[in-house]
Amino acid sequence: MQALYAVMRGKKVVNSNYQEKAIIISYNPLSNKFEVGYQATKNDKEWIYNISEIYTTSSYQFINKYITALSEYRTSKGLELIDAERNKIAENINIVYNLKIHTLPQRGTHTNYFQSYEFFYLRKFIR
Secondary structure: OHHHHHHHHOOEEEOOOOOEEEOOEEEEOOOOEEEEOOHHHHHOOOOEOOHHHHHHOOHHHHHHHHHHHHHHHHHHOOOOOOHHHHHHHHHHHHHHHHHHHOEEEEOOEEEEHHHOHHHHHHHOOEO
């Protein structure tokens, strides 16, 4: 949960050598695939290089910006972003965006993990 929180907030974590490291997770909303961010996902316009970007604005704004950029990129390659792909992108990004409100069962109840004691304890390790 610590790593997920760090990614969602764009924060660094402290590794076992007490060094701060950013966790980069890339996402392709068309294939609904996640990967550790690396140069190929950074350069490929089909990928969101760092999913932290999804949480820095409203999902609506992010989706519109991403679809516009991908559509322009595809047009420059002589390709088209069809409506079915646009809808799939919007749906999948919304699912990822809504992870921030996902609840986990704790002690027989459903509590928002990001409001729990355990979460606040873990936050001290995130810079």
